[in-house]
Amino acid sequence: AQSVAQPEDQVNVAEGNPLTVKCTYSVSGNPYLFWYVQYPNRGLQFLLKYITGDNLVKGSYGFEAEFNKSQTSFHLKKPSALVSDSALYFCAVRGSGGYNKLIFGAGTRLAVHP
Amino acid sequence: DVKVTQSSRYLVKRTGEKVFLECVQDMDHENMFWYRQDPGLGLRLIYFSYDVKMKEKGDIPEGYSVSREKKERFSLILESTSTNQTSMYLCASSLGGANYQPQHFGDGTRLSIL
Numbered sequence: 001a002q003s004v005a006q007p008e009d010q011v012n013v014a015e016g017n018p019l020t021v022k023c024t025y026s027v028s029g030n031p032y033l034f035w036y037v038q039y040p041n042r043g044l045q046f047l048l049k050y051i052t053g054d055n056l057v058k059g060s061y062g063f064e065a066e067f068n069k070s071q072t073s074f075h076l077k078k079p080s081a082l083v084s085d086s087a088l089y090f091c092a093v094r095g096s097g098g099y100n101k102l103i104f105g106a107g108t109r110l111a112v113h114p
Numbered sequence: 115d116v117k118v119t120q121s122s123r124y125l126v127k128r129t130g131e132k133v134f135l136e137c138v139q140d141m142d143h144e145n146m147f148w149y150r151q152d153p154g155l156g157l158r159l160i161y162f163s164y165d166v167k168m169k170e171k172g173d174i175p176e177g178y179s180v181s182r183e184k185k186e187r188f189s190l191i192l193e194s195t196s197t198n199q200t201s202m203y204l205c206a207s208s209l210g211g212a213n214y215q216p217q218h219f220g221d222g223t224r225l226s227i228l
Contacts, residue, residue, distance in 0.1 A: 043219030
């Protein structure tokens with residue numbers, strides 16, 4: 001069965017420092033991976049996806065993610081964090097059976113301190 | 115931009131009441147989804163629909179039903195609410211087919227059952 005794990009409930013980082021939000025996955029077959037962000041009282045916004053090709057994927061708001069097949073990981077990164085990046089981040093993997101179903105991790109709260 | 119609109123941001127209902135949550139998307143997407151979001155559990159799929167009048171159960175369909183009479187509208191129905199259905203409900207839509215397109219989310223309905 002497909003699954004996603006986000007091992008950290010919360011990540012704290014100082015503004016200007018690099019940030020990493022971790023995600024590991026378990027799939028049968030090729031993984032199709034997504035990152036979403038949720039700001040308070042809002043729905044999820046798509047950040048980036050990995051389907052195939054280059055292991056470093058660039059997305060919205062300066063975020064990028066590194067796909068590592070041997071470690072079954074898809075960590076979200078940003079070189080320099082902003083206070084406005086503080087939000088809830090979800091990693092997701094495309095489920096089996098088509099229809100673009102997604103299986104989400106539990107989420108990681110990112111807190112960027114001034 | 116894709117717009118997914120959920121009819122209510124906040125709802126308070128009493129145990130046993132029937133509740134309709136409405137979702138409308140404006141991008142002619144084939145797929146529509148209903149999730150509930152609970153702290154520490156991420157998003158869990160309740161039902162999805164891949165075409166008008168077509169629906170499939172997700173991971174937690176018990177206590178819920180859905181209706182899709184028109185392509186742009188997908189309704190979630192709680193026939194007889196219980197307190198354990200207090201949650202944030204999120205609607206999403208995506209293009210159909212195996213195209214790995216992201217889902218687009220509404221801002222959610224926070225439902226409280228007293």
